[in-house]
Amino acid sequence: MSNPLDPRDDHAPDRTTDEIQTADDAGGKDAEVVHLDTVRAGRHPYPPAADTTAHTGPATAPRADGPLLEGDVVRVDQPGGERRDWLTDLEEKARTRRPIVPLWLRSRTEAVHILRWVGVHYAHVAGYQVTRTPLYAGRMAVRSPRGFARLVGGMVRWTFDLEGEPVRVAAVQKADPENYLKLSRQRDARVRLRVPAALGVLVTLLIVGIVVAAAPTTAQWGALAVALAVLGVVGRPADRPLIDRAVIPSSVEKLTSDIVIRAITVLGIAGINQAMSKNPRDAIRFVSPIMRDGPGWRADIDLPYGVTVGDILDKRDRMASALRRPLGSIWPEGDSTIHEGRLILWVGDKDLSKTVVRSPLVKAGSHDVFRGIPFGADPRGRPITVPIIEQNILIGSQPGQGKTASVRVLASGAALDPSVELWIHELKGTGDLDVHEQNAHRFVSGIDDPSIAYAADSLALLRKEVMRRAAAIKTLPPDLCPDKKVTRQIADKRALGLHPLVAIFDECQNLFAHEEYGAKAGEDAEFIIKLGRALGVVLILATQRPDKRSLPTGISANVTIRFCLRVAGQLENDMILGTSSYQNGIRATLFVPGPPDKGGDAGTGYLVGATPMPKVVKSAYLNTPATQKIADRAHALRQARGTLSGHALGETPAPTAPAHDxxxxxxxxxxxxxxxxxxxxxxxxxxxxxxxxxxxxxxxxxxxxxxxxxxxxxxxxxxxxxxxxxxxxxxxxxxxxxxxxxxxxxxxxxxxxxxxxxxxx
Incomplete structure (x- = not known):
């Protein structure tokens, strides 16, 4: 029951201070005088600001922004915060809206690949079974007697209700006459109905036999084949199927949520262990069903709070052990566009290191660099194309990890476009790119000072070429060049001199670290990278020593596409892939050193800038004979188009440096x-x-x-x-x-x- 004099009672009527004072005096002289507004405000988490027009008594209502007194309760969660705007909810749901068209149907190349695979698969199955038709016919003939015995026995048991005999015998043994009489009457009723049906079947089969006996020989053999087939199917053993499997099921275990959770929880990550001990059901959350994605399984996972994808990448080898799969088939990656704890775990059916990626350039008659260069494939087998126009490319790795082989792929793609002017500088001196010497406007292969000087001269020439092109493109009419960039239309007008120019510097650290030519070469390269992109000048740099001296920061900071194969540590990783890449989980240190035939990941690296998200990519493999065929085909194209120039024609270019000191x-x-x-x-x-x-x-x-x-x-x-x-x-x-x-x-x-x-x- 409410007390009208109790200021803590919400149901108390509004009283004046004088009335409360009178009541307090009546109750005792030691009673405390309070103001109702003050007491009521104390019961709310966010009291309203004091009203200047309200009564000012001995104690005023505390302001929301006033100082906190000892004993005050502060509630940080706003009341009503659990309510959400329906439009906000709809927008968040739209971010996770699943595509109507499957991802593999969005790519024409991938759709054709999958449909071709399905067609080949079922054509193989059909051909396998057709060629074994005589074997299956023999099996049915051998099994037909057993089938005939099973058929007759089953007919007799059904007609005379023999399957109920054990139940009737049990009733007799229990001396239960009532149940026995019921079962006997039921059996008699069934037999009375089934005997005529069985006789009808026998008469029908007899008539069919007479008709078949009078039919032509072909019909007789056909009827006999059908009878043997039916009897053979009925007489097959339970442990020996009639038809063999055309395709042996894969021994790869299907990826399930239990397997994924087991693999993640054994990694020894403290944040995961703590979350699993507190809430094992929701610590690791699957944001979508585990599904097939190419030749493997994909799981999209939200890791526990505070755990990042980088923590998982550090223990990729332990995850492979937990999944009982080769290291080359386990490819965890993050999706930082959502949050740092979103893990995309892809488990392939095959080890990527054992996969050979074949380049379409081997069979291509020509190529258009404005469409990019087919570079390789990701772990899921999807082709990866590297854009080259308006780009500059940096490739880095430890020695022997496939860096030069990756450069060879890009050089072959550029050579097959007869409009491209190709400059090649192979500063290792091993002749890895000699096959394209016949197509190069400038070419050098060597590690000696004259070769380094030649490469430095090339960068000086390219700097002047960039300045010339900038002035030339400025004079073009807006209808021909609206964006002030080199396009396919402009490149085909050879007289303008704005065709693509691709300059390759393999082992560029030997140039940039040179005592005499390095500093100037670094400045020229940085100038070209910054200004030459829109003018059709492309630099492709490859290095095996990514440090500040061998790869100036002005170059590494401005290159747009990066491909990093195996490197030793975080510093080298970030020099190639960009600052904080290692911290963000893009780690080329996870690749196993060595060639594929020894279990290594040579040729596999992280590709950044060519796709919306960083990807693990294995570059296509072009051996020397295959590259030679491509180079010969490119030479014939250039000869027919009249685009051979410079070194390819045997010309000796004049040195760019003056003959003076x-x-x-x-x-x-x-x-x-x-x-x-x-x-x-x-x-x-x-x-x-x-x-x-x-x-x-x-x-x-x-x-x-x-x-x-x-x-x-x-x-x-x-x-x-x-x-x-x-x-x-x-x-x-x-x-x-x-x-x-x-x-x-x-x-x-x-x-x-x-x-x-x-x-x-």
């Missing part, structure tokens, strides 16, 4: 009395000394001219800095970027000393 030229234009000179002054004098070499530098802005000289001096180890000087025509002195003549002299001395020691050695 930059350091010597600087000493020639800077007098011995001039200790320090501004860069822009030096450039002006150099342009006057050799206009053909340094004239383009003068066309730049003043700051750009100074920067150009700084860049040109870097390979020699000469640094520029702020020096005091005055304009040559007179004027006020100032500090500007310049050189010190003694630094130039020291650089020449050091260089000449290295040459003499190298020659003596």
């Amino acid at each position: 930059l350091l010597a030229d600087i000493l020639a234009v800077v007098a011995a009395s001039e200790a320090k000179v501004w860069n822009e002054v030096v450039v002006a004098r150099l342009a006057e000394l050799r206009p053909e070499a340094y004239g383009p530098w003068m066309e730049l802005e003043a700051d750009a001219r100074a920067a150009q000289l700084t860049t040109a001096l870097k390979p020699y180890g000469v640094r520029t800095g702020q020096v005091w000087g005055t304009p040559e025509g007179g004027g006020k002195g100032a500090n500007r970027r310049g050189i010190t003549r003694d630094d130039i002299t020291a650089a020449i001395t050091e260089r000449d000393g290295k040459k003499r020691s190298g020659g003596a050695a």
